Amino acid sequence: MTRAKRHPPPRRSFAARLIAWQHAHGRHDLPWQRTRDAYRIWLSEIMLQQTQVATVIPYYDRFVASFPDVRALAAASLDRVLERWSGLGYYRRAHHLHAAAKAIVERHGGVFPCDAQTIATLPGVGRSTAAAIAAFAFGARGAILDGNVRRLLARHRGIAGYPGEPKVERALWQQAEMLLPDRDIEAYTQALMDLGATICTRAAPRCLECPVAFECIARREDRIAELPSPRPRKMLPQRAVRVLVIERAGAILFEKRPAAGIWAGLWSLPEIAIDGDVARQCKVRFATDVVTGEALPPIEHGFTHFRLTIHPQRISVRKWPARAEAPGLVWLTRDDALAAALPAPIKALIRRV
Numbered sequence: 189m190t191r192a193k194r195h196p197p198p199r200r201s202f203a204a205r206l207i208a209w210q211h212a213h214g215r216h217d218l219p220w221q222r223t224r225d226a227y228r229i230w231l232s233e234i235m236l237q238q239t240q241v242a243t244v245i246p247y248y249d250r251f252v253a254s255f256p257d258v259r260a261l262a263a264a265s266l267d268r269v270l271e272r273w274s275g276l277g278y279y280r281r282a283h284h285l286h287a288a289a290k291a292i293v294e295r296h297g298g299v300f301p302c303d304a305q306t307i308a309t310l311p312g313v314g315r316s317t318a319a320a321i322a323a324f325a326f327g328a329r330g331a332i333l334d335g336n337v338r339r340l341l342a343r344h345r346g347i348a349g350y351p352g353e354p355k356v357e358r359a360l361w362q363q364a365e366m367l368l369p370d371r372d373i374e375a376y377t378q379a380l381m382d383l384g385a386t387i388c389t390r391a392a393p394r395c396l397e398c399p400v401a402f403e404c405i406a407r408r409e410d411r412i413a414e415l416p417s418p419r420p421r422k423m424l425p426q427r428a429v430r431v432l433v434i435e436r437a438g439a440i441l442f443e444k445r446p447a448a449g450i451w452a453g454l455w456s457l458p459e460i461a462i463d464g465d466v467a468r469q470c471k472v473r474f475a476t477d478v479v480t481g482e483a484l485p486p487i488e489h490g491f492t493h494f495r496l497t498i499h500p501q502r503i504s505v506r507k508w509p510a511r512a513e514a515p516g517l518v519w520l521t522r523d524d525a526l527a528a529a530l531p532a533p534i535k536a537l538i539r540r541v
């Protein structure tokens with residue numbers, strides 16, 4: 189934690205100091221800041237959920253090059269969208285983008301809605317994201333409360349409790365609305381995001397550089413490390429699955445995931461039950477004899493509601509019967525697989541085999 193030296197008492201409002209800070213120190217040259225195109229701003233806001241700016245930039249450029257407007261995205265196949273998203277993770281976002289693009293074409297004639305309330309009805313767009321899009325694209329005045337802003341406000345206003353709890357969330361929204369400026373909403377919104385991401389960071393906030401340090405309650409009361417309160421710990425259920433790395437003539441067999449559930453619509457490795465004989469399960473599943481190879485080290489992967497242990501098993505086959513081919517199966521070389529839309533832990537596994 190950084191203990192600040194004495195900051196002079198502020199003569200300007202919280203918002204005015206943030207806006208001035210943004211003009212002097214904030215980020216101005218990100219690809220999605222050079223446009224008023226709501227489609228591109230929406231895209232960047234969705235990509236930036238759970239992903240850092242530096243990671244997002246090349247994906248954003250690639251995505252915009254493939255789908256330059258909302259109609260192009262709506263007309264694309266989901267497979268193509270997932271392929272362009274591949275590597276960014278949290279694929280539910282790509283499903284939502286695609287569904288929302290279709291909704292914009294069907295319900296709004298291909299024109300991106302301009303008010304936050306309507307934007308918030310699109311799949312995958314919450315209240316904070318809708319307000320950010322409306323601010324950046326249309327200059328609309330509205331409060332945001334993404335993860336970084338929650339942390340910043342919880343500390344600055346001294347709001348204890350886990351921000352995911354409705355009571356705490358309500359208190360944070362109230363503060364976010366109360367602090368809104370009457371004008372310069374784009375610079376203010378960007379300032380909140382940048383300050384939360386670069387100064388009021390989770391582990392080591394740089395309070396000496398913070399434009400609103402003077403009246404920060406957490407800093408004054410030495411509570412920075414305890415705010416915001418962490419999510420109450422609960423034990424997540426543990427699941428396990430065996431995945432098959434079936435190799436034949438330089439290619440690996442992949443299976444399309446169901447349209448709903450985890451990793452929906454992505455290509456992944458075929459799964460079998462963790463218990464039971466591997467060769468026998470393969471015989472039942474693919475009607476062929478296999479040679480069971482090495483069991484590779486297990487991979488741990490966390491989902492919001494459970495933890496998954498993936499046990500990869502190498503398999504080789506000499507003959508692959510025509511009747512084992514199915515529309516949801518495909519043989520890919522390692523390079524093609526790495527370019528396809530695979531779940532992150534499966535992609536990491538393929539890189540190693």
Ligand code: SF4
Pocket residue numbers: 340343344387388389393394395398399400401402404405406407412
């Ligand atoms: S709001 Fe500013 S002063 Fe307060 S903890 Fe964050 S960086 Fe430090």
